Amino acid sequence: MPAALSITQGLTVDYYVILSSILFSIGAIGLMTRKNMIVMLMCIELMLNSVNLLLVAFSSYFNQGDAQIFVFFIVVVAAAEATVGLSILILAYRNKRNIDADLFNNLKG
Amino acid sequence: MILELISIILGGMTIGSALMVILSKHPIRSVLYLVITFFFISGHFILMNAQFIAIVNIIVYAGAIMVLFLFVLMLLNLNKVDEKKTNHPISFTAVIAGGALLLVILAALKDGITFTNTIVKSDVGLVENLGTLLFSKYVVPFEISSILFISAMVGAVLLAKREKQHID
Secondary structure, three states, X not given: OOOOOOOOXXXXXXXXXXXXXXXXXXXXXXXXXXXXXXXXXXXXXXXXXXXXXXXXXXXXXXXXXXXXXXXXHHHHHHXXXXXXXXXXXXXXXXXXXXXXXXXXXXXXX | OHHHHHXXXXXXXXXXXXHHHHHOOOHHHHHHHHXXXXXXXXXXXXXXXXXXXXXXXXXXXXXXHHXXXXXXHHHHOOOOOOOOXXXXXXXXXXXXXXXXXXXXXXXXXXXXXXXXXXXXXXXXXXXXXXXXXXXXXXXXXXXXXXXXXXXXXXXXXXXXXXXXXXXX
């Protein structure tokens, strides 16, 4: 095992693999821990952005632009997803006057 | 040398602000910390010379989507409704599961991680090269994404439209 994050190597893609794995795990933990539905949506955005970071790192590493186009499309899909998710959230707030995810348990057996 | 030092410091600050997103109690603070996280990630993009994606990330994510979150949060006016505490075993299990996820990802990749795969400075992320690629090879998905936006807009208006009779 080489010296971790040796500063003389240059900007390595391995560093970005580790960084985006950590960010993705933080987003997953937040999604499982928090009860507020807005914060849960924000954790999904954090996970999407960590994947974007990994795609851009590999795009620079392989010197191919295709992955950055895919990042652009991921941003587009995230914008559409946030719009629809937030309008569903407003609808949920109108029903229960709260956005706690535990209150929406009508399908619980 | 200086670039790597900047990237390590920026990475630490990114992880710190991402942790503050899920640790802060107030949702508005979470939104603001998420905006800071997106700015740090854009800093990483600039370090990798992906200028177009960095600017798109700031304008669309930090500028549009996060302001949308902030507006919805202020519209709902949740200041009085405090978030109920997550009960302890579920929170503990969630942290264990997330840590196991990170461990599995890193264990699957551990043979490839050698810290020798250096990113050479490339011009592939400049606006000119990405625009040529976007409007030649990927022009059909680009046009289809406009249909996606139209349907998302119609769906959002349809969902959030106030009904005549009050649902209770």
